[in-house]
Amino acid sequence: MKNLLFTSLIAFLFSCSKMQNKETEFYVRGNCEMCKERIETSIKGINGVSMATWNPKSSVLKVAYDSTMLKELELHKAVASTGHGTKLVEMNNEAHESLPECCKVGANSMN
Known part of the structure; x- marks a missing residue:
């Protein structure tokens, strides 16, 4: 029983060590x-x-993510698909047109 518990613990720790938590922020x-x-x-x-x-x-936008599962560009693409552009990926125009008017104001300007 102790061997099973020990083996399970080692397997769990090994799987956790592969995660690469990364933080990023972007406009x-x-x-x-x-x-x-x-x-x-x-x-x-x-x-x-x-x-x-x-x-x-x-x-x-500040994001914490597992870089072994995702690339930062995927985060930009996900946001852009909702109608909100980033400096790397333009907004999806169709999604942008469906946004409420207050969400469209100044949407083409990139500070």
Whole structure:
């Protein structure tokens, strides 16, 4: 029984050691609390993301993710698919057109 427990513990620790947690932050165009909800939800729904917070005042999205599962560009693409552009990936125009008007204001400007 002790051997089984020890083997299980070693296997668990080995699997955890492969995770490469990484934090990044990048600009995401948006305006309001509805944008915040949409942007954060688009990222938090991705397998491998452990945290996502977007600040409407600075337009900066902070993300913690497992870099063995995801590339940073995938995060940009996920946000852009909701109609909010980043400096690396343009917004999806069709998704952008379906946003509420307050979420469209200044959407083409990249600070």
